[in-house]
Amino acid sequence: MAAETFIQHLRTSVEEQSFVKLTLSKPSNKGGALRNIFARLIQLKEEWVLSFTLRYTNRDEVKNHPVEEAITLITLWLGDEFLNADLFTTTQDHSLQYNRKRKARLFSKKASHAEAPSANHDKQKQRLIDPKQAKYLHPMGITGKDGQLLKTGQKKFRQINKYIEILDSLIDQGVLGPTPHLVDMGSGKGYLTFALYDHLVNNRKIQASMTGIELRSKLVNFCNQLAEDIGFDRLKFLAMDIEEYKPEKIDMLIALHACDIATDIAIAKGIKAQSSYIVVAPCCHKQIRKQMQCQTALQSVLRHGIMEERQAELVTDGIRSLLLEASGYKTKVFEFISTEHTPKNVMITATLGTGRDDALEQVDQIKKDFGIEYHYLEKLL
Numbered sequence: 314m315a316a317e318t319f320i321q322h323l324r325t326s327v328e329e330q331s332f333v334k335l336t337l338s339k340p341s342n343k344g345g346a347l348r349n350i351f352a353r354l355i356q357l358k359e360e361w362v363l364s365f366t367l368r369y370t371n372r373d374e375v376k377n378h379p380v381e382e383a384i385t386l387i388t389l390w391l392g393d394e395f396l397n398a399d400l401f402t403t404t405q406d407h408s409l410q411y412n413r414k415r416k417a418r419l420f421s422k423k424a425s426h427a428e429a430p431s432a433n434h435d436k437q438k439q440r441l442i443d444p445k446q447a448k449y450l451h452p453m454g455i456t457g458k459d460g461q462l463l464k465t466g467q468k469k470f471r472q473i474n475k476y477i478e479i480l481d482s483l484i485d486q487g488v489l490g491p492t493p494h495l496v497d498m499g500s501g502k503g504y505l506t507f508a509l510y511d512h513l514v515n516n517r518k519i520q521a522s523m524t525g526i527e528l529r530s531k532l533v534n535f536c537n538q539l540a541e542d543i544g545f546d547r548l549k550f551l552a553m554d555i556e557e558y559k560p561e562k563i564d565m566l567i568a569l570h571a572c573d574i575a576t577d578i579a580i581a582k583g584i585k586a587q588s589s590y591i592v593v594a595p596c597c598h599k600q601i602r603k604q605m606q607c608q609t610a611l612q613s614v615l616r617h618g619i620m621e622e623r624q625a626e627l628v629t630d631g632i633r634s635l636l637l638e639a640s641g642y643k644t645k646v647f648e649f650i651s652t653e654h655t656p657k658n659v660m661i662t663a664t665l666g667t668g669r670d671d672a673l674e675q676v677d678q679i680k681k682d683f684g685i686e687y688h689y690l691e692k693l694l
């Protein structure tokens with residue numbers, strides 16, 4: 314009876330969102346590795362789940378279960394795996410205790426917690442972009458008239474914020490100088506170009522100027538008009554091939570999802586201009602994939618198309634990073650946003666400084682292993 318009442322309190326607290334936390338402790342198997350389980354209520358996407366942290370002697374394991382499934386598990390564990398359960402809610406605390414004969418007693422007392430913790434797993438982070446202040450977001454269809462984020466714009470907004478976070482921490486290194494020129498190659502609709510300009514000029518008060526280069530003149534016209542409308546005076550867009558672009562100076566070069574070898578052209582322009590930062594998120598990797606004829610035991614694995622595709626990405630971007638290092642840059646390659654937002658989520662950041670002497674040798678070895686004649690970036694350098 315006591316266990317059923319305890320489960321009823323648990324169910325009610327979840328339904329009424331007065332649930333604070335639950336702990337299962339005193340394992341019946343004293344010598345076992347599982348010591349206790351801690352549960353919290355979270356919302357994942359649209360679904361409410363109980364997130365269990367299973368605490369073993371030498372590690373923790375997190376498992377999420379939809380509420381009903383979780384309650385069934387807890388019911389099975391009570392009095393069997395665990396002889397103690399503590400439920401904290403904002404209305405009362407309940408403690409279920411089993412004695413040696415596995416007879417349960419329930420103790421309830423005044424709540425020790427006044428508030429339930431935030432149940433949003435994707436916690437509202439402190440964003441660098443304020444959707445109500447960023448004037449470019451509405452014309453770009455990311456926010457509504459009053460600055461509220463539109464459902465359709467949320468993914469893009471998260472992506473832009475992540476880019477800005479990464480670029481902001483690079484800029485924190487302080488090598489940009491007082492009047493930097495930034496170039497976005499393959500700027501597309503200009504989401505990131507506007508966001509970065511706004512962040513540098515209006516948030517960080519840096520006297521930056523910025524140029525977006527884009528083949529499609531329709532997008533360039535849209536961006537130039539928008540920049541004028543919202544008073545982004547030192548932000549310009551040029552309708553041209555990045556290959557033709559001859560800048561006087563570049564302090565930060567970015568190219569996000571520029572197609573295939575456009576990423577290489579952008580990197581080469583950045584290196585030649587001795588840009589302090591080069592930041593690229595490559596897109597498709599056709600140039601290397603077409604040439605790849607693996608000479609190692611991996612060959613038998615790469616006969617599967619998906620393996621070959623992933624290997625081509627790895628080799629293409631790996632060589633890009635090495636060539637940047639051979640040119641005096643320090644690089645980082647990482648996943649900048651979860652795959653649920655975009656599958657093209659590898660970013661290379663390069664900071665002018667110390668490179669690596671052995672980088673070219675390593676490029677040669679990789680080319681041999683994969684039967685690659687040349688990497689497009691090599692030819693450009």
Ligand SMILES: C[S@@+](CC[C@H](N)C(=O)[O-])C[C@H]1O[C@@H](n2cnc3c(N)ncnc32)[C@H](O)[C@@H]1O
Pocket residue numbers: 498499500501502503504505526527528529553554555556568569570571572575596
């Ligand atoms: C996938 S979009 C990415 C746009 C933007 N960077 C973003 O992340 O939202 C790639 C853009 O690069 C442009 N592009 C590709 N090759 C280019 C080149 N050689 N010169 C200029 N623009 C190029 C395309 O027209 C396209 O708009």
